[in-house]
Amino acid sequence: MPPAPAPPAAVPPASARPATAAIELRGLTKDFPVGLRGVKLRAVDNLTLDVPAGQVFGLLGPNGSGKSTTIKVILGLLEPTLGTCRVFGVPSGQVASRRNVGYLPESPYFYRYLSGEELVRFYARVCGVPRARLAARVGEVIEWVGLTGAAGRRVGTYSKGMLQRIGLAQALVHDPRLIILDEPTAGVDPVGSAEISAMILRLKAEGKTVLITSHLLAQIEDVCDRIAILDRGRLILAGTVAELVGRRDRQALLVETLPEAELAELRAWLAARGRTLEAVEQPRTRLDQLFLREIARSEGQREGRS
Amino acid sequence: MSAPDQRVPFSYARLALIAGNTFLEAVRQKLFNLMLLLAVGLVASVQAFRAFNFGSSELKFIFDYGLGALVFFGSALTVTATAQLFFSEIESRTALTLLAKPVWRTEFIFGKLLGVWAVVGVFCALVTGLLIGLIAYREHALMAANPEMFTGAGRPVPYGDIVIVGVLQWLKFGVLAAATLLIASFSNTNLYTVIVGFFVLVICHLQYIAVEAYAHLTSLPLRVLVATLSHVFPNFQVFNLAEQIGPDSGVDGLVALRVAAYALTYIFVLGGLAVYSFRQREI
Ligand SMILES: Nc1ncnc2c1ncn2[C@@H]1O[C@H](COP(=O)(O)OP(=O)(O)OP(=O)(O)O)[C@@H](O)[C@H]1O
Numbered sequence: 001m002p003p004a005p006a007p008p009a010a011v012p013p014a015s016a017r018p019a020t021a022a023i024e025l026r027g028l029t030k031d032f033p034v035g036l037r038g039v040k041l042r043a044v045d046n047l048t049l050d051v052p053a054g055q056v057f058g059l060l061g062p063n064g065s066g067k068s069t070t071i072k073v074i075l076g077l078l079e080p081t082l083g084t085c086r087v088f089g090v091p092s093g094q095v096a097s098r099r100n101v102g103y104l105p106e107s108p109y110f111y112r113y114l115s116g117e118e119l120v121r122f123y124a125r126v127c128g129v130p131r132a133r134l135a136a137r138v139g140e141v142i143e144w145v146g147l148t149g150a151a152g153r154r155v156g157t158y159s160k161g162m163l164q165r166i167g168l169a170q171a172l173v174h175d176p177r178l179i180i181l182d183e184p185t186a187g188v189d190p191v192g193s194a195e196i197s198a199m200i201l202r203l204k205a206e207g208k209t210v211l212i213t214s215h216l217l218a219q220i221e222d223v224c225d226r227i228a229i230l231d232r233g234r235l236i237l238a239g240t241v242a243e244l245v246g247r248r249d250r251q252a253l254l255v256e257t258l259p260e261a262e263l264a265e266l267r268a269w270l271a272a273r274g275r276t277l278e279a280v281e282q283p284r285t286r287l288d289q290l291f292l293r294e295i296a297r298s299e300g301q302r303e304g305r306s
Numbered sequence: 307m308s309a310p311d312q313r314v315p316f317s318y319a320r321l322a323l324i325a326g327n328t329f330l331e332a333v334r335q336k337l338f339n340l341m342l343l344l345a346v347g348l349v350a351s352v353q354a355f356r357a358f359n360f361g362s363s364e365l366k367f368i369f370d371y372g373l374g375a376l377v378f379f380g381s382a383l384t385v386t387a388t389a390q391l392f393f394s395e396i397e398s399r400t401a402l403t404l405l406a407k408p409v410w411r412t413e414f415i416f417g418k419l420l421g422v423w424a425v426v427g428v429f430c431a432l433v434t435g436l437l438i439g440l441i442a443y444r445e446h447a448l449m450a451a452n453p454e455m456f457t458g459a460g461r462p463v464p465y466g467d468i469v470i471v472g473v474l475q476w477l478k479f480g481v482l483a484a485a486t487l488l489i490a491s492f493s494n495t496n497l498y499t500v501i502v503g504f505f506v507l508v509i510c511h512l513q514y515i516a517v518e519a520y521a522h523l524t525s526l527p528l529r530v531l532v533a534t535l536s537h538v539f540p541n542f543q544v545f546n547l548a549e550q551i552g553p554d555s556g557v558d559g560l561v562a563l564r565v566a567a568y569a570l571t572y573i574f575v576l577g578g579l580a581v582y583s584f585r586q587r588e589i
């Protein structure tokens with residue numbers, strides 16, 4: 001049973017409880033009717049989860065495990081079959097719960113007939129960004145996502161990655177406290193992916209909460225404080241990234257390549273202290289790092305020429 | 307921080323924004339180009355009939371012809387545009403992004419309704435304006451050709467009444483748009499909505515026949531049933547005040563006002579039902 005919500009009077013002031021949950025899911029279950037005879041598909045199964053405020057939270061799982069469904073329930077787009085969901089303490093069925101939330105849907109698709117700038121401005125006005133700050137704010141977020149050059153073009157002409165970027169701009173334009181990104185890097189090039197990672201970390205530094213789903217586990221590992229893994233709608237693992245993947249009993253040392261003799265000396269030195277050298281590996285540049293470096297160099301050359 | 311008093315009040319500004327965006331979609335989909343084409347077709351076809359020279363009854367003919375075009379194309383436009391502008395949001399999943407913002411579903415539905423109604427309003431204004439222009443042009447020409455036909459009564463064409471007829475048709479289309487939106491709010495496809503929308507249109511136009519035919523019924527349950535149905539479906543015949551236009555009579559202003567109130571009532575009730583049904587919908 002979900003616990004009864006505490007009466008408002010008993011809630012201490014915000015400063016006294018730094019670790020309020022931005023999202024609280026209690027026994028969340030979502031069934032979809034599929035087939036003719038009332039057959040139900042359980043997309044999310046009794047999910048209890050807290051997304052703490054101010055953290056980056058990764059929701060992981062294979063295709064069809066219920067990540068997007070969970071997000072839609074959080075946004076009030078779907079009604080839970082069982083259980084409750086609160087966003088900053090407000091039940092997600094209420095319009096007020098969406099006040100401080102920015103959302104990038106998976107494979108986003110926007111009003112094709114608007115230009116990128118008109119689109120972001122429309123959403124900004126819907127979210128009540130004051131008119132005085134509207135133009136500046138719209139320009140700012142479009143610049144963040146690197147679309148300044150294409151802002152005047154129709155959204156219908158955008159490439160997949162550009163749609164993701166404009167989607168990110170509309171999610172951020174009203175400066176929300178909680179940002180929900182459903183596969184923000186799908187279809188985005190590695191440069192864009194790295195930029196999105198950097199943006200997520202910057203949002204975190206500003207004290208925002210980010211909920212992200214992605215199949216790029218390396219990226220999740222880099223940016224997330226906590227993760228939860230779903231499988232067929234069930235929570236199978238949750239915890240901080242450090243505690244789940246960190247190994248406190250091992251260290252890796254990086255040195256210039258040693259000649260064989262010196263390596264033997266090192267082994268002897270360690271053996272004298274009752275320790276062993278477990279592995280000697282040739283580190284390789286990760287492909288994404290190589291890609292980023294080469295692209296940066298090529299762009300630099302082009303700017304130098306022009 | 308998590309202040310429970312952070313309410314989001316219903317906002318006419320957001321409603322207007324959604325309506326404006328819907329209107330813009332119609333504009334950028336070149337819907338108005340199509341209307342312009344229709345209007346040109348109207349003028350050209352009236353010009354073709356001129357060869358017959360109907361005398362002063364020619365003016366009445368132009369009026370009836372134009373009104374017929376307004377009713378026919380306006381109805382088709384209302385049903386299809388409402389369904390299309392609603393389902394473009396659902397099918398391209400833009401409703402997902404919009405409703406994930408602090409937006410009331412009431413604002414969404416009435417925003418859509420207002421946007422469509424504005425589009426249809428432009429169409430009505432265009433056709434009515436064109437009709438008045440055509441009639442005035444022919445009236446002028448006929449007066450010059452045989453002035454003896456026009457003695458006595460002065461200007462025989464009641465232009466004000468034509469405008470009223472145009473406005474009443476627009477109100478009727480508002481009711482039709484609200485009914486179509488109600489159908490769209492629970493149906494899954496655009497096509498289904500359009501087909502059911504046209505059925506409703508026909509029922510609304512013809513229901514008065516059923517009501518008259520069953521007026522003499524003695525069985526109380528049947529009478530109640532017919533009366534109920536005649537209220538569920540608005541009677542589109544009441545918008546047809548064109549017969550009242552003539553040299554001696556004119557459109558009764560009070561009747562026109564009552565018809566307008568009738569239309570607005572239906573628009574709000576049907577719109578409210580659409581909101582109710584849309585609230586249950588999973589996006
Ligand atoms: N509207 C719907 N009607 C019926 N079934 C649905 C609906 N939406 C989702 N489902 C089902 O619910 C399950 C979970 O889907 P969901 O989109 O949440 O998966 P996901 O974890 O986001 O997957 P992916 O990684 O592919 O995005 C799937 O089996 C899907 O078929």
Ligand SMILES: [Mg+2]
Pocket residue numbers: 067068069106182
């Ligand atoms: Mg998904």
